[in-house]
Amino acid sequence: MIHLPEAFCERMRGLLGDQYGEFIASYDRDRVQGLRLNGLKTAGPESSPRDLARKIEQEAGFELQPIPWVRDGFYYREEDRPGKHPYHEAGAYYIQEPSAMAVVELMDPVPGDRVLDLCAAPGGKTTHIASRLKGKGFLLSNEIHPARAKILSQNVERMGVQNAVVTNEAPERLAPRFPEFFDKIVVDAPCSGEGMFRKDPQAADQWSPDHVAMCAARQGDILDQAAGMLKPGGRMVYSTCTFAPEENEGTVLHFLERHPDFEVEAVEGYEGFDCGKPRWAGVDPETEPGGQLARTFRIFPHRLEGEGHYMAVLKKKGEAPETAEFWAGPRMAVRKQMELLKDFADFCRENLAEAEWLADQDSYVLFGDQLYLTPREMPEMAGLKVVRPGLHLGTLKKNRFEPSHALALALRPEQARISLRLKPQEGPVLRYLKGETLDLNSLEGGLTSNGAGKGWVLVCAGDYSLGWAKLTGQIFKNHYPKGLRWV
Numbered sequence: 033m034i035h036l037p038e039a040f041c042e043r044m045r046g047l048l049g050d051q052y053g054e055f056i057a058s059y060d061r062d063r064v065q066g067l068r069l070n071g072l073k074t075a076g077p078e079s080s081p082r083d084l085a086r087k088i089e090q091e092a093g094f095e096l097q098p099i100p101w102v103r104d105g106f107y108y109r110e111e112d113r114p115g116k117h118p119y120h121e122a123g124a125y126y127i128q129e130p131s132a133m134a135v136v137e138l139m140d141p142v143p144g145d146r147v148l149d150l151c152a153a154p155g156g157k158t159t160h161i162a163s164r165l166k167g168k169g170f171l172l173s174n175e176i177h178p179a180r181a182k183i184l185s186q187n188v189e190r191m192g193v194q195n196a197v198v199t200n201e202a203p204e205r206l207a208p209r210f211p212e213f214f215d216k217i218v219v220d221a222p223c224s225g226e227g228m229f230r231k232d233p234q235a236a237d238q239w240s241p242d243h244v245a246m247c248a249a250r251q252g253d254i255l256d257q258a259a260g261m262l263k264p265g266g267r268m269v270y271s272t273c274t275f276a277p278e279e280n281e282g283t284v285l286h287f288l289e290r291h292p293d294f295e296v297e298a299v300e301g302y303e304g305f306d307c308g309k310p311r312w313a314g315v316d317p318e319t320e321p322g323g324q325l326a327r328t329f330r331i332f333p334h335r336l337e338g339e340g341h342y343m344a345v346l347k348k349k350g351e352a353p354e355t356a357e358f359w360a361g362p363r364m365a366v367r368k369q370m371e372l373l374k375d376f377a378d379f380c381r382e383n384l385a386e387a388e389w390l391a392d393q394d395s396y397v398l399f400g401d402q403l404y405l406t407p408r409e410m411p412e413m414a415g416l417k418v419v420r421p422g423l424h425l426g427t428l429k430k431n432r433f434e435p436s437h438a439l440a441l442a443l444r445p446e447q448a449r450i451s452l453r454l455k456p457q458e459g460p461v462l463r464y465l466k467g468e469t470l471d472l473n474s475l476e477g478g479l480t481s482n483g484a485g486k487g488w489v490l491v492c493a494g495d496y497s498l499g500w501a502k503l504t505g506q507i508f509k510n511h512y513p514k515g516l517r518w519v
């Protein structure tokens with residue numbers, strides 16, 4: 033039984049009126065659990081999300097039910113524990129609270145967009161955006177807290193994202209660097225977390241009216257910085273996981289007062305979503321210009337199977353400028369270092385089935401001996417705290433190239449010359465995740481070799497790449513990173 037703060041209950045009673053009983057009763061029910069399929073890993077040209085979910089159900093023994101407002105989202109049963117399955121390590125899906133999945137659905141990023149996720153850790157919205165971008169366009173995922181930025185980067189890696197850069201900056205340091213740069217921005221703001229009380233009872237202990245007021249002030253500051261980074265005509269989604277009107281309608285109302293170049297866009301929600309509540313922010317809906325706050329969305333736990341969320345789709349008036357300028361500096365420098373990339377080129381020829389990694393040399397960047405593939409559209413980043421400048425390809429060692437774990441996760445099985453597809457549930461895949469050496473003689477099938485008998489092997493759980501092993505004779509030397517190994 034969760035202990036809810038008395039002042040919170042009082043306020044919700046006043047706001048919800050005769051719905052309060054149902055609302056408060058929802059805290060006694062088990063919370064619903066959701067996962068979102070990773071379109072970067074599961075995208076087959078002919079498969080619908082439901083077909084892919086059926087396949088995962090059969091292979092992993094889960095029971096999945098569609099989340100109605102999310103194309104790739106599914107409810108799962110707690111006892112299936114998908115977070116402890118090899119498919120989770122392979123980035124086949126991301127575990128995410130179902131109502132939180134609505135944010136990126138409303139934002140609707142499309143391949144080629146330049147997107148900023150300003151408050152991004154641990155990466156729910158970022159990995160959703162990346163899945164929608166399908167590797168095309170540019171995603172800047174930022175997180176202010178260093179430790180959380182690291183976790184964000186690890187999740188970006190696990191999901192096999194190629195075109196995202198992760199930074200660890202305060203919004204006010206990013207804003208002057210990217211004036212009117214992004215097509216879309218998500219501000220999933222730090223908030224008082226009233227929608228998290230079931231998941232995280234500690235959030236209830238930390239709640240206070242002063243904390244709500246502090247969050248509202250901070251949200252306004254973050255939104256002000258974000259506003260300058262959005263192109264005219266661009267779309268910004270503001271969201272919180274709290275019910276407090278000060279942090280929702282109130283924050284949006286004051287933002288619109290300060291930024292008359294923005295308006296709330298009229299987009300379609302899902303039938304169970306509630307409208308924003310202007311009156312809760314002290315605004316008479318009859319007199320509010322354009323009824324804008326009523327075009328924002330609320331998800332309540334007693335009305336839908338989710339913990340609760342608030343979302344506003346904000347549009348910057350005007351037309352996007354035609355021109356786009358990109359940074360060319362370090363790429364030119366890398367060109368001069370092409371002979372250093374020779375070992376990488378040899379690695380690709382010997383171990384990858386497709387030479388596509390060599391095609392776009394302008395995007396390779398070296399940091400010391402670490403080689404990265406940066407998004408084509410990466411802007412000037414010098415002077416910013418960059419946690420991940422793009423896809424980490426590997427390390428240039430003396431006369432050889434050692435591929436990174438991130439590269440393994442970004443490849444599909446058919447892109448490797450030798451791949452080992454292990455059954456997702458059985459002994460060998462678990463032994464691989466524990467860091468053990470595998471012996472070809474003890475494995476039943478699963479090895480696909482395109483002519484090569486030795487070299488780097490892409491180890492997969494079913495159809496999803498998990499990591500590297502090195503095959504010599506009959507032995508697969510395990511290269512699953514030590515820090516990730518299962519115990």
Ligand SMILES: C[S@@+](CC[C@H](N)C(=O)[O-])C[C@H]1O[C@@H](n2cnc3c(N)ncnc32)[C@H](O)[C@@H]1O
Nearest residue numbers: 151152153154155156157176177180220221222
């Ligand atoms: C609601 S969480 C983001 C969740 C994330 N979008 C996701 O989907 O996984 C808000 C994040 O904002 C960060 N944050 C805290 N203060 C901030 C500030 N002043 N500016 C920007 N971000 C801040 C927090 O560290 C936290 O990671």
